[in-house]
Amino acid sequence: MQKTIDIVENKANFDELASYIEAQDASQGVLMQTLHKAQELFGYLPIEVQKFISEKTGIPMAEIYGVATFYTQFSLEPKGKHTVGVCMGTACYVKNAQLVLDKLASELKIPVGATTEDGLFTLEATRCLGCCGLAPVMMVGETVYGKVDPKDIPDIIKSYRE
């Protein structure tokens, strides 16, 4: 189920989003940049924010939801403090990135795309991270880990829990 947000608590963000939408030229396609702006403000795109954009722009909810779920840069759920990304590009895949991803899912006890209950980690599968020579590669936030052995995962995760 989608998380919801407190509209009163987030009033400043809604006001800023309204100003942003008003400043756009509605005759141009404004949905992508409006969703980017909303995600920048709220950190993700909860249903209330999608409804707000629909009311302000006249764009149907179905279209907004469709775009928000189609593009991987948008998230409908709040992200954890640390985003853990495992590269599933070809070079990493042939070097057993799937085993790294599976080990992370079992260590964090969440499926790919989910966030841990304590809000610390979000697990993602990513495209090529541009350092294929280090395959298999994973990232925690902006930190890159290369030649990852699934056996290393518990220690890596533990270092972010401390």
Ligand code: FES
């Ligand atoms: S395929 Fe993984 S970094 Fe390029």
